[in-house]
Amino acid sequence: MGCALSGAKSALWISLLHGFLFIIAGSGTEAPLDDSTADVSSRRFRAEFLQEWQGSTDAPYFDPSTPRNITGLVGHPVRLLCRVKNLQNRTVSWVRHRDIHLLTVGRYTYTSDQRFEAQHKPRSEEWALRIRSPQRRDSGQYECQISTTPPVGHAVFLNIVEPETTISSGSELFIQAGSTINLTCTVRHTPEPPSSITWTHGEQVINFDSARGGISLVTEKGLKSTSRLLIQRARGADAGLYTCGPNNAPPASTRVHVLSGEHPAAMQQGCAKSSLDRMLSISYCILSLFLLRKPSFNFQFGT
Ligand SMILES: *[C@@H]1O[C@H](CO)[C@@H](O)[C@H](O)[C@H]1NC(C)=O
Ligand SMILES: *[C@@H]1O[C@H](CO)[C@@H](O)[C@H](O)[C@H]1NC(C)=O
Ligand SMILES: *[C@@H]1O[C@H](CO)[C@@H](O)[C@H](O)[C@H]1NC(C)=O
Numbered sequence: 001m002g003c004a005l006s007g008a009k010s011a012l013w014i015s016l017l018h019g020f021l022f023i024i025a026g027s028g029t030e031a032p033l034d035d036s037t038a039d040v041s042s043r044r045f046r047a048e049f050l051q052e053w054q055g056s057t058d059a060p061y062f063d064p065s066t067p068r069n070i071t072g073l074v075g076h077p078v079r080l081l082c083r084v085k086n087l088q089n090r091t092v093s094w095v096r097h098r099d100i101h102l103l104t105v106g107r108y109t110y111t112s113d114q115r116f117e118a119q120h121k122p123r124s125e126e127w128a129l130r131i132r133s134p135q136r137r138d139s140g141q142y143e144c145q146i147s148t149t150p151p152v153g154h155a156v157f158l159n160i161v162e163p164e165t166t167i168s169s170g171s172e173l174f175i176q177a178g179s180t181i182n183l184t185c186t187v188r189h190t191p192e193p194p195s196s197i198t199w200t201h202g203e204q205v206i207n208f209d210s211a212r213g214g215i216s217l218v219t220e221k222g223l224k225s226t227s228r229l230l231i232q233r234a235r236g237a238d239a240g241l242y243t244c245g246p247n248n249a250p251p252a253s254t255r256v257h258v259l260s261g262e263h264p265a266a267m268q269q270g271c272a273k274s275s276l277d278r279m280l281s282i283s284y285c286i287l288s289l290f291l292l293r294k295p296s297f298n299f300q301f302g303t
Pocket of ligand 2: 069070071157159
């Protein structure tokens with residue numbers, strides 16, 4: 001039996017599949033070879049169906065307390081769990097919603113993708129799906145299903161993230177000579193906080209014993225780590241590419257432009273902003289630069 005019912009987006013397929021598994025399981029050792037056996041099976045099927053719909057108290061159900069939104073890291077094993085009460089003789093399966101791909105059936109791993117594994121301890125209520133080396137594309141909805149008729153499901157959302165580094169100013173920072181360069185680097189989704197976050201200016205590593213002086217660095221480590229670089233009284237030589245390099249996440253860079261115009265107020269307000277209104281500020285800077293070149297407009301930006 002093929003395990004990928006690709007293209008068939010309807011849950012109907014899952015129902016049919018479960019119905020099929022149910023018949024196989026229900027018939028036990030006796031294979032449905034002749035009409036009478038098939039008849040018994042179908043009667044059993046109908047009886048079961050009605051029993052489910054009458055809301056019988058011994059119907060299996062999911063423990064609602066298991067987490068339904070799991071975040072995992074690229075390359076690090078992740079486990080989706082469902083806990084089923086009163087399972088009796090039913091089967092628990094894990095299905096990937098995206099392509100209605102059947103991943104596990106009971107204790108068996110059903111998919112050929114070696115990264116997936118069914119995990120279950122005998123007599124335990126826990127039925128887990130383990131993904132050995134998850135990738136971004138594994139993100140999405142999964143469903144734990146009980147082979148009742150119709151099957152009942154418990155959806156779990158998996159979110160696979162990878163280490164990420166960002167600088168608050170975005171890719172460009174325009175700053176007026178004499179003001180403070182303030183760059184905040186944020187590192188997210190690392191297996192543990194970075195043991196080091198190194199800043200470089202061009203090829204040069206930034207450290208405290210540089211002749212430049214007026215440099216400070218504040219690093220905070222945690223679930224989300226930040227490193228803030230402050231360079232006081234910016235001058236022309238401070239312009240260039242600044243890179244923040246955590247030891248366990250990709251680096252991020254920003255280009256700093258130090259403007260030495262005669263109109264500090266307008267430039268500082270328009271250009272030293274960060275992240276959110278970055279695009280606006282860049283356009284504003286370009287506009288300002290353009291206007292500043294025309295003496296007739298100078299009065300608008302006078303201090
Ligand atoms: C499960 O057990 C019930 C009795 O408790 C029986 O009627 C039913 O046919 C069994 N179903 C399967 C799939 O074995
Ligand atoms: C799951 O959690 C992530 C981060 O913890 C969040 O971004 C996302 O919106 C959540 N998804 C759902 C469906 O709750
Ligand atoms: C640097 O910028 C951050 C926001 O990005 C702000 O909270 C902080 O006060 C600034 N520090 C200085 C010294 O300007």
